[in-house]
Amino acid sequence: MLSKTIIKKNEYYDSVTLMSLSSKLSDIEGVEEAVVAMATKMNKELLAATGMFTAGVEQCGDNDLIIAIKAISGERYEQAFKLVEEFLTSTTKQKKRKEQVPATMTSALETMPEANLAIISVPGEYAAREARTALDNGLHVMIFSNNVTIEQEKALKEYGREKNLLVMGPDCGTAVINNIGLCFANKVKKGNIGLVSASGTGLQEVMVLIDKFGGTISQAIGTGGRDLREEIGGIMMIQGLKALWQDDLTEVIVLISKPPAKSVEVAILSILKDIKKPVVVCFINGNPVETEKVGAVFADSLEAAAKKAVKLAGIKEQVASNKEELAQIIVAAKKRLNKEQRFLRGLFCGGTLCAEALYILRKHLAGVKSNVAEKGEDKILDLTKVEGNVLLDLGDDQFTLGRPHPMIDPVVRLERIAREANDQSVGVILLDFELGFGSHQDPVGITIPAIIKAKENAAQAGRHIIFIGYICGTKQDRQNYDEQKAKLKAAGVIVAASNIEAAKIAAKILS
Amino acid sequence: MNSQAERSKRAVCFALSLDTGFNSFLNSIKKEAVMIGQVHSVFKRVVNFQDHNQQIYSILQRDIDNQPYSIRVDQSGFDNFLELPISVGQAVIIKNGSLEIKGAFIIKFEQRELWEPEKLKIYPDQTTVSLFKKNIKIYNKCLLLSGVNGGGKYYYLRNHGHLKRLSTPSHLEKELDRRIGSFLFKLNNQAKGLKDSILSIIGLGNGLTPAGDDFISGFISVLNLIQEPKVSLTLQQIKEILKNNDLSTTELSLTMIRASLEGRISENLKDLIGGLVDSEDLHLVHKIKQVFSMGFSSGTDLSIGVVIGLMYGLDILGKWRQIDVIKNYYQKK
Numbered sequence: 001m002l003s004k005t006i007i008k009k010n011e012y013y014d015s016v017t018l019m020s021l022s023s024k025l026s027d028i029e030g031v032e033e034a035v036v037a038m039a040t041k042m043n044k045e046l047l048a049a050t051g052m053f054t055a056g057v058e059q060c061g062d063n064d065l066i067i068a069i070k071a072i073s074g075e076r077y078e079q080a081f082k083l084v085e086e087f088l089t090s091t092t093k094q095k096k097r098k099e100q101v102p103a104t105m106t107s108a109l110e111t112m113p114e115a116n117l118a119i120i121s122v123p124g125e126y127a128a129r130e131a132r133t134a135l136d137n138g139l140h141v142m143i144f145s146n147n148v149t150i151e152q153e154k155a156l157k158e159y160g161r162e163k164n165l166l167v168m169g170p171d172c173g174t175a176v177i178n179n180i181g182l183c184f185a186n187k188v189k190k191g192n193i194g195l196v197s198a199s200g201t202g203l204q205e206v207m208v209l210i211d212k213f214g215g216t217i218s219q220a221i222g223t224g225g226r227d228l229r230e231e232i233g234g235i236m237m238i239q240g241l242k243a244l245w246q247d248d249l250t251e252v253i254v255l256i257s258k259p260p261a262k263s264v265e266v267a268i269l270s271i272l273k274d275i276k277k278p279v280v281v282c283f284i285n286g287n288p289v290e291t292e293k294v295g296a297v298f299a300d301s302l303e304a305a306a307k308k309a310v311k312l313a314g315i316k317e318q319v320a321s322n323k324e325e326l327a328q329i330i331v332a333a334k335k336r337l338n339k340e341q342r343f344l345r346g347l348f349c350g351g352t353l354c355a356e357a358l359y360i361l362r363k364h365l366a367g368v369k370s371n372v373a374e375k376g377e378d379k380i381l382d383l384t385k386v387e388g389n390v391l392l393d394l395g396d397d398q399f400t401l402g403r404p405h406p407m408i409d410p411v412v413r414l415e416r417i418a419r420e421a422n423d424q425s426v427g428v429i430l431l432d433f434e435l436g437f438g439s440h441q442d443p444v445g446i447t448i449p450a451i452i453k454a455k456e457n458a459a460q461a462g463r464h465i466i467f468i469g470y471i472c473g474t475k476q477d478r479q480n481y482d483e484q485k486a487k488l489k490a491a492g493v494i495v496a497a498s499n500i501e502a503a504k505i506a507a508k509i510l511s
Numbered sequence: 512m513n514s515q516a517e518r519s520k521r522a523v524c525f526a527l528s529l530d531t532g533f534n535s536f537l538n539s540i541k542k543e544a545v546m547i548g549q550v551h552s553v554f555k556r557v558v559n560f561q562d563h564n565q566q567i568y569s570i571l572q573r574d575i576d577n578q579p580y581s582i583r584v585d586q587s588g589f590d591n592f593l594e595l596p597i598s599v600g601q602a603v604i605i606k607n608g609s610l611e612i613k614g615a616f617i618i619k620f621e622q623r624e625l626w627e628p629e630k631l632k633i634y635p636d637q638t639t640v641s642l643f644k645k646n647i648k649i650y651n652k653c654l655l656l657s658g659v660n661g662g663g664k665y666y667y668l669r670n671h672g673h674l675k676r677l678s679t680p681s682h683l684e685k686e687l688d689r690r691i692g693s694f695l696f697k698l699n700n701q702a703k704g705l706k707d708s709i710l711s712i713i714g715l716g717n718g719l720t721p722a723g724d725d726f727i728s729g730f731i732s733v734l735n736l737i738q739e740p741k742v743s744l745t746l747q748q749i750k751e752i753l754k755n756n757d758l759s760t761t762e763l764s765l766t767m768i769r770a771s772l773e774g775r776i777s778e779n780l781k782d783l784i785g786g787l788v789d790s791e792d793l794h795l796v797h798k799i800k801q802v803f804s805m806g807f808s809s810g811t812d813l814s815i816g817v818v819i820g821l822m823y824g825l826d827i828l829g830k831w832r833q834i835d836v837i838k839n840y841y842q843k844k
Contacts, residue, residue, distance in 0.1 A: 012599075018807075035717075037718075038760075040721060041759030042712070042715035042759065043715060043721065049682070063761055104589065382652070383652070384652050398656055399657070
């Protein structure tokens with residue numbers, strides 16, 4: 001065992017930097033303990049108590065930063081040391097580099113006058129003002145920020161429509177424009193299917209499945225989750241639809257959303273009558289009748305939307321059926337559960353994936369509750385009392401305050417896996433993993449120890465927990481899809497081919 | 512692209528609000544064009560500077576709440592102090608009635624407003640106790656779901672969260688649990704060793720304001736508000752210990768502890784305390800989360816100090832009603 005300290009004299013880093021470094025060091029295999037703290041007397045005592053006190057620490061003052069690392073070997077220590085240097089250097093470099101980063105929309109436009117799209121990611125109260133400036137300057141806008149009022153949203157979208165510019169958002173996390181992924185997006189092949197979606201992970205799921213089925217994407221436009229509400233009137237869904245209608249590359253159009261307000265649905269469907277390109281309408285949990293009346297194709301799930309779009313694009317679906325293999329896996333899994341293990345816990349990073357799973361599972365399992373449910377009796381209000389079949393969107397504000405979204409840092413879910421697996425009534429845990437730009441660099445890798453630990457704990461208590469995982473990603477994504485899948489399989493996780501398939505597997509095991 | 516000099520010309524801020532500590536400091540400066548301090552540290556939304564008496568003052572962006580010894584500024588035109596050419600040790604001067612960090616930015620004071628909140632008074636009667644007991648259930652849920660781990664959360668959930676199982680604590684969390692427990696035992700029982708138990712918490716924890724300091728600061732902040740002589744004497748004991756001993760902690764944390772000893776409190780923390788003893792506070796969850804969002808784990812630890820302070824001050828935790836605190840205090844003197 002090797003214990004050494006790195007000392008940074010009179011250096012201040014904000015707490016988030018220090019905590020992130022501490023967490024990254026602890027993640028290194030072979031690093032037994034890592035403490036990143038200011039050199040106060042009590043912290044020095046703590047180091048002494050954990051056997052991490054070194055000669056250099058004695059000389060440190062209260063305002064010096066100590067990074068103490070206990071590693072199993074010199075090699076592991078060197079690996080950790082390198083990470084510290086890289087991490088803190090990059091933080092310092094970022095500080096210097098930031099001097100050249102434009103601070104306002106005006107200075108950004110001076111830097112890049114040829115830009116035609118602005119991504120706004122500032123606190124909500126300032127987002128509308130910055131978006132307005134961008135629109136004033138003739139830029140399309142993607143507003144990543146939330147907490148923009150609905151009145152501001154409406155005003156921006158009306159202004160955008162007047163200027164024939166897109167206003168994607170607010171709270172828009174995913175778009176692909178001219179094959180460039182914005183915010184959370186997957187790397188997909190460029191092609192002829194255009195998407196407009198009021199849901200972020202819904203959009204990701206459809207583009208990923210289209211890619212998997214052999215299809216290609218022209219544009220993927222996000223509208224923000226409130227666009228199809230009565231107050232907004234679907235302004236951006238309609239704008240997006242018209243943009244894709246006029247886009248030469250796009251041959252098939254897919255619309256994705258929860259069922260819109262009735263008046264908005266009527267407005268959208270009336271436009272569809274005139275569009276000469278084939279359109280797939282995926283309103284999850286929606287009614288197909290009105291859609292089919294105007295000649296569009298209805299899809300009741302994200303997977304169905306992807307399949308139908310690929311078919312309309314004239315491409316033969318390129319995925320081999322795994323039905324027999326799955327049937328065997330389900331039979332085997334059912335046998336391993338005891339009588340008490342009757343319930344499911346879905347721990348989702350993607351909100352729409354959670355909503356879609358809820359829509360499927362409530363048809364097959366009794367009393368499924370969720371924090372994304374809209375109906376009174378299905379809505380789980382007290383998150384400290386989770387009982388029965390429950391699906392949780394861990395990206396909801398209730399879980400993410402003061403923390404990164406679980407797609408960026410899945411720590412919040414790791415804690416939850418341990419908690420739910422300890423419940424004797426739980427038989428199946430359902431997990432989603434999002435790959436692509438913006439997402440964690442190894443979402444499966446960071447989750448595997450929690451899965452293994454949960455299984456071990458359950459085994460000690462005489463139970464076997466079934467984990468079902470779905471990876472929302474493409475083979476082109478930076479996280480290496482195949483490696484992610486292999487890691488899940490190696491940990492004994494059943495890997496589904498789509499979100500809906502994951503939900504159906506869970507239902508079959510428990511019903 | 513403009514030159515740096517041109518960009519810095521645009522970095523003019525207008526003071527929005529300042530607390531009485533910052534205001535007194537400004538009023539004490541009688542000369543023009545004098546150096547009043549040096550930059551201590553720079554973060555994205557905060558610049559700290561230290562005066563000649565080693566007191567730290569903070570310049571905060573407008574989306575941060577009012578804080579002790581701080582000024583909030585409208586920084587239209589930039590949103591990141593790290594983008595400005597500011598370095599540690601740089602001179603802070605007062606010139607032409609404005610505060611200036613040369614070459615970086617100027618703060619104009621024309622429209623400043625003094626933030627001087629009315630002092631909250633908490634009376635430990637049955638009504639307050641029953642309101643607090645109702646509200647604490649909401650706090651507990653918020654802490655469980657949104658509180659940041661790594662500091663006092665483990666202590667709180669283990670001792671007051673009524674949870675059977677908790678995730679494995681870090682060494683630091685276990686130490687904080689033990690030391691906070693020891694501090695409260697000594698306080699409740701007027702036992703010997705109170706001084707050592709308080710000092711063993713100060714400086715313990717990660718970050719620029721260690722978790723132990725945040726806890727103590729929140730605890731003191733509440734005791735300052737409780738209108739009960741026995742509680743005031745307890746507070747006096749704590750104040751004397753903290754004032755008469757060298758505290759081994761960071762300069763930023765020392766400033767925070769000193770401010771709480773003086774009864775200075777941040778806007779969000781005051782709102783939280785008010786909410787915890789108020790009836791029908793529909794915004795309590797928001798107030799709790801506002802405090803949780805302070806720093807990385809600081810807000811969580813401050814709030815735990817506040818809640819434990821209320822439990823002590825309202826005599827839910829302990830037994831100051833049964834112990835002759837006054838007699839003990841004067842015997843020790």
